[in-house]
Amino acid sequence: MFRILFIVPYDAIQLEVEQAVNLYKPKGMSIDLTNVIGVEDTEKLNIGIYDLIIARGITYATIKQMDPNKPIIEIGVTGFELIRAISEAKSLYNPKKIAVVGWKDMIHAVKELGNLCDMEILCQSVESDQEAKMVTGELKKQGVEVIVGGLMACNAADANGLPCVFIKTVKETIEKSVVEAINTARAIIEQQDKANLFKTIMDYSTEAIISVDKTGHITTMNKMAYRILNLPYQMELIGKSIQDVMPHSKLSEVIVSGKSEMNKVIKYQGTLLNTNIVPLEVKGDVKGAIKMFQKVTKIQEVESEIRKAIHKKGLVAKYTFDNIIGESSTVKKAIGAALKYSSVSSNILLIGETGTGKELFAQGIHQASNRKEGPFVAINCAALPENLLETELFGYVEGAFTGALKGGKVGFFELAHGGTVFLDEINEVSLSLQAKLLRVLEEKEIRRVGDDRVIPIDVRIITATNANLGEKVERGEFRRDLLYRLNVLNIKIPPLREREDDILALAEYYINKFNLKFEKHIEGIEEDARQAFMEYRWPGNIRELKNICERLVVLSEYSMITYEDFIAQVSFESEMLDIIKREPVKGKHYVQREPILNIDKLESYTILEALEKAGHNKSIAAKMLGISRSTLWRKLKEIEDND
Structure with missing residues (x-):
């Protein structure tokens, strides 16, 4: 509650003051009334409990002297009120000489009224009861016949045997004072609210903040600044020189130069601080400076929290090179190259057919690099239309x-700051978007869609393709300059048919994995089925093998995977069961079958059959085959060229 004290000048207007206060009834404020006479009574008032005071004359002057910072509204004496009092003095006493005695603001410019009233008017300012009595006595000796003034002047006149005419305050002046007090109170409350808000923001800031004026003296200092500087919060430092509190702060230099100093690391009492200093300008004139700083360890803690948040969003690499199953020389060669490339920041191009595990290699590279604590963001460029891919990569602004x-929305490049971006099937990106990717690679900055502001980024880019980018360059479908930027380092990921030594190990791994997932108990793969696994060409590579193993585990009714189980999963029609030529396992009584199709024709037939079953919907057909849509397009073109 905002408390106002109205010091009523004299008893006669008590009722008018009460009426004025009741008329306006300010919300959130209380107005108390009191009467005081003279300086001594005023000094006894407990003005400390009030936020604002209304007073007149000497009472106003006394309070102003007691507490210069206390907001106070003066009940002014209007010219009309003075003229009326002087006119009353002439009417009652018809004097030749009168004196107006009181507070200097009450008697200002009174002398000129004497000519109008045909009498001499003296003016005498006083500031205390004692002075009023002494001055009044002197005036009497000078021939003054009547005193005009307030209560203090009238008391002094009475003590010296002189008549006195009291300057009365009219109703309009009282109301004006109340309104002015209420408006002032509202302004003070608003200012206090802003100050409290500012203080709260300052005190709860994770950064230490110190501001100084043009002379280098402290004007603001928050709790965090006290804490980092190891100073007791009770210590009053406002007004102190910044050099006494934080030597070598560079604030004075920034005030002189008018230029900011950003992201400077300094050592203070053995602690590393990251500091930012900016000048405070008003209409081009530097009025001071602000220094913001925090411990480097705190920044590291914040980054740790950011990493946790990124992990919750799934923007992390889950796999390392240890998760790559295989002992074949081709895969070991690829892993060896990837390990070497992990230690540098150059861009990497992964080349391999669909389903060979290119993202697994990308994650392994990220995990083995110095960016492993940062985000890992993977985007399949073929899965999104061009306009959507652009907004996903670069983000956009509102509207x-x-x-x-x-x-707006933050793009993947911004989310991956400090980490790695993996762009799979880069061969599917349009030429217009290729130009924007080239800018990212060259300038290390992005621009959100709809924005003209550039945002610097620090990301490593790994791309992957299942197409021959050189051929696409020759056909004008891929930018040569972009290929040069992407293909700084490259790794060829071998297809599964070139990793014969790994096929059965992978099959057993996935069978065990799906055993656990579906609570099945498949013990292994029969010998002729193992041979079938080895002889199949695996056009969908590891992705196809994984899918087939999942179906085998779900559908198998026995403890072992049989040849017939396997053939059923790689064929679309029953007449295709003999796709793999094999010798029967000793002791087994299978009917010897001859292959009805060679492997190349089988692949074409399988693709065309899948397309027909999908109603010529290429997305559905690709899903049925366990390959990407872009791979399906390429294989359909190969079939068309071979016909």
Whole structure:
């Protein structure tokens, strides 16, 4: 509650003051009334409990002297009130000489009224009861016949045997004083609210903040600054020189130069601090400076929290090179190259057919690099249309297009700052988007869709392709300069048919994995089925092998995977069961079958059959085959060229 004290000048207007206060009834404020006479009574008032005071004359002057910072509204004496009092003095006493005695603001410019009233008017300012009595006595000796003034002047006149006319305050002046007090109170409350808000923001800031004026004296200092500087919070430092509190702060230099100093690391009492200093300018004139700083360890803690948040979003690499199953020389060669490339920051291009595990290699490279604590963001460029891919990669600002989210959206490149971006099937990116990717690689900055502001980023880019980018360059489908940027380092990921030594190890791994997932008990793979696994060409590579193993575990009714189980999963029709030529296992009584199709024709037939079953919906057909849509397009073109 904001408390106001109205010091009523004299008893006669008590009722008018009460009426004025009741008329306005300010919300959130209380107005108390009191009467005081003279300086001594005023000094006895407990003005400390009030936020604002209304007073007149000497009472006003006394309070102003007692507490210069206390907000106080003066009940002014208007010219009309003075003229009326002087006119009353002439009417009652018809004097030749009168004196107006009181507070200097009450008697200002009174002398000129004497000519109008045909009498001499003296003016005498006083500041205390004692002075008023002494001055009044002197005036009497000078021939003054009547005193005009307030209560203090009238008391002094009475003590010296002189008549006195009291300057009365009219109703309008009282109301004006009340309104002015209420408006002032509202302004003070608003200012206090702003100050409290500012103080709260300052005190709860994770950064230490110190501001100084043009002379280098402290004007603001928050709790965090006290804490980092190891100073007791009770110590009053406002007004102190910054050099006495934090020597070599560089604040004075920034005030002189008018230029900011950002992201400087300094050592203070054995602690590393990251500091930012900016000048405070008003209409081009430097009025001071602000220094913001925090412990480097605190920044590291914040980064740790950010990493946790990124982990919750799934923007992390889950696999390392240890998760790559295989002992074949081809895969070991690829892993060896990837390990070497992990230690440098150059861009890497992964080349391999669909399903060979290119993302697994990308994650392994990230995990083995010095960026392993940062985000890992993987994007399949073939899975999104061009306009959506652009907004996902670069983000957008609010209002960039119809349907844009309020506040805009952060793109994957920004999310991956300090980490790695993996762009799979880079061969599917349009030429216009290729130009924007080239800018990212060259300038290390991005621009959100609909924005003209550039944002610097620090990411490592790993790309992957299942197509021959050299051929696409020759056909004008891929930018040569972008290929040079992407293909600084490259790794060829071998297809599964070139990793014969790894096929059965992978099959057993996935069978065991799906055993656990589906609570099945498949013990292994029969010998002729193992041979079938080895002889199949695996056009979908590891992804196809994984899918087939999942189906085998789900559908098998026996403890071992049989040849017939395997053939059923790699064929679309019953007449295709003999796709693999094999010798029967000794002791087994299988009917010897001859292959009805060679492997190349089988692949074409399988693709065309899948397309027909999918109603010529290429997305569905690709899903049925366990390959990407872009791979399906390429294989259909190969079939067309071979016909």
